[in-house]
Amino acid sequence: MILEKFKLEGKKAVVTGGTKGLGKAISLALAQAGADTALVSRSDNPEFRSAIEALGGKCWHHKADLSERSQTREVIPALYKLMGGLDILVNCAGFIHREPVEDFPEQAWDTNLEVNLNAAMILCQAAARVMLEKGRGKIINVASILSFQGGLNVPAYAASKHGIVGLTRSCSAAWAAKGINVNAICPGFFATEFTQALQNDPDRTAALMSRVPAGRWGNPEDIGGAAVYLASAASDFVHGSNLVVDGGWLAG
Numbered sequence: 347m348i349l350e351k352f353k354l355e356g357k358k359a360v361v362t363g364g365t366k367g368l369g370k371a372i373s374l375a376l377a378q379a380g381a382d383t384a385l386v387s388r389s390d391n392p393e394f395r396s397a398i399e400a401l402g403g404k405c406w407h408h409k410a411d412l413s414e415r416s417q418t419r420e421v422i423p424a425l426y427k428l429m430g431g432l433d434i435l436v437n438c439a440g441f442i443h444r445e446p447v448e449d450f451p452e453q454a455w456d457t458n459l460e461v462n463l464n465a466a467m468i469l470c471q472a473a474a475r476v477m478l479e480k481g482r483g484k485i486i487n488v489a490s491i492l493s494f495q496g497g498l499n500v501p502a503y504a505a506s507k508h509g510i511v512g513l514t515r516s517c518s519a520a521w522a523a524k525g526i527n528v529n530a531i532c533p534g535f536f537a538t539e540f541t542q543a544l545q546n547d548p549d550r551t552a553a554l555m556s557r558v559p560a561g562r563w564g565n566p567e568d569i570g571g572a573a574v575y576l577a578s579a580a581s582d583f584v585h586g587s588n589l590v591v592d593g594g595w596l597a598g
Contacts, residue, residue, distance in 0.1 A: 437510075
């Protein structure tokens with residue numbers, strides 16, 4: 347039965363940025379599908395962990411600041427030992443700084459690239475070393491519709507998300523024949539803490555929503571189905587894809 351392929355019972359998943367926004371929604375969706383989940387973030391969310399455990403699975407939190415490379419390197423080894431395995435990695439942690447390109451500070455550029463792109467590469471490598479030993483695994487990188495556009499006042503974010511698409515394709519080409527699926531989810535404009543500045547600007551919100559054929563902000567739960575699909579056996583022949591979840595923005 348096809349629905350059986352979407353089940354994740356017995357799978358161990360790591361989600362960076364897993365306690366807020368889209369990462370939180372993805373963590374919940376994976377848990378609802380049956381996975382045990384480890385949430386990687388700078389701060390714990392005990393209430394959310396309890397909600398996941400109430401579903402019947404296990405949930406852990408690993409504190410890490412992915413702008414610090416030494417902490418990034420520790421994530422997979424520590425969680426692999428704690429969880430007793432690793433089947434799914436979701437790179438969802440993100441950083442954004444908004445400022446005109448001509449004034450964009452170097453420090454913000456460096457932090458953006460470190461969290462959004464460099465950390466994803468390090469985590470992909472570490473996860474793959476584990477997954478290659480058993481000949482299977484799922485890696486999901488969270489890109490963006492700005493992987494294909496420039497955006498406004500977010501040059502570092504756009505550059506990092508363009509890089510995520512390239513990283514996803516490169517990793518997929520390297521590991522597809524070895525049983526590891528590497529794909530990306532490309533969200534559009536979602537109503538989360540990440541886009542609060544845009545939501546607070548009525549003119550900008552009106553301009554953005556006028557370009558979204560669905561006519562609304564995405565809700566965090568709108569991302570869950572894409573994550574479960576790419577994490578499950580239902581996507582076993584999907585490699586190097588960019589699954590767009592944007593209310594039709596790129597189609598408009």
